[in-house]
Amino acid sequence: MNIKSKIIKLLESGNKRLLNYADYIRYKFLGNEVHLRALIEFSNYCKNTCKYCGLRCDNKKIKRYRMTINEIINHAKIAKSLGYKTVVLQSGEDDFYTKDKLSYIIKEIKKFNLVITLSIGERSFSDYKAFKIAGADRYLLRIETTDKILYKSLHPNMSYENRISCLENLISLDFEVGTGSLVGLPNQSLESLAEDILFFKKINADMIGIGPFIPHPDTPLASEKTGDFFLSLKVMAITRILMKDINIPATTAMETLNKNGRIIALQSGANVVMPNITDEKYRKLYEIYPGKICINENAKMCKTCITKKIESIGRSISKHKGSHIKNIQN
C-alpha cells in the first residue's frame, strides 16, 4: 500500500490509538513543553469573499473595526508583560495596512524582543520581503485545501496558483512558515485530506494548523454540515506522526466544537496554543465562525485559564521562543 492509501485508511478507521501514538511522538521529539502565542486580531476588514469565512467582504451584517498603529503596538506590550514570547498579528486581507505601516509596526514590536508571526493573507513578494527585513519571523498562510476544484469553488477571485506562490515566496524569504487546512468542508474527500497532509510534508512546513470547518450563518455555506471533531484530530495526529518535530497548534476551532477540545488536541499531537489577547471590545467582532470561545474574557483571563488547563495534564508552559528546530531527521 502506498503512503496516500495508508493515510486514507487511517482517516477512515484510525481510532484513539492513532491519537495516542501522535501524543507519544510529540513527547519523544518535543517533550512536555507547550508554547503559547499571543493572538492579536487587529482588523476584521477583508477584501476577499472566501465562502466559509464570516469576515468575507460580502457579509454586510458584521461591524468592521481596525486597530490604530498604537493600539496594535500596545497589544504587543501587553503580551510582553504577560510573559508571552511570540505575538501573532492576524487580520482579514486589509490593504489599509500598507507595506510601510506594517513595517513600522513590526519594527516597533521588535523593540520588545518578541517573536512576530504574521497572518494577514496574500501579499506581494516585495511586501513579504519588507516585513522580513523589518523583523517579522514567521508567517501563517493556510492552503485551506489542496483540492484545486474545491479551492476554486470556495475562493471566488482568488487562485490556487497564487496561494502556492505566496507560500513559496515566504519559504524563499526564510520565514518560518505555517500552513494548514480546514477539515469538513462541503465536498471535501478523505483522499483530498490525505493530499493535504502529503502537501504539508512536501513543502516542509514549520507549523501546521488544522481546524474543523464551522458554518457561519452569514455566508453562502450557512446550511452546510459542521466539520467532524474526531476527523480533525486524526488529520492533526497523522501530520504529527509524519512531521515529528514541527509546531502544531491546538486550534481554537477545535475548542468551539468540544469544550475540552484544545486539551484533547494537546494530547493528540499538538504542542502549541494561541490564546487570544485582543481587546474585549474587538474580539467578538472578529467572527470568522460562530461560537468562538472566550469572547467575554480579557487577555489576562485567557492566559491564566489556559495555563491551568495545560498544567493540569502534566505539561508545562515553555519559557523559550519555540521556533521549529530543523535538521532533526523526520
Ligand code: SAH
Ligand atoms: N486573512 C488571513 C487570516 C484568515 S483567518 C489569511 O487569509 O490567512 C485564519 C483561518 O481561519 C483561515 O485560514 C481559515 O482556515 C480559518 N477559518 C475561516 N473561516 C472558518 C470557518 N467558517 N470555520 C473554521 N475555520 C475558519
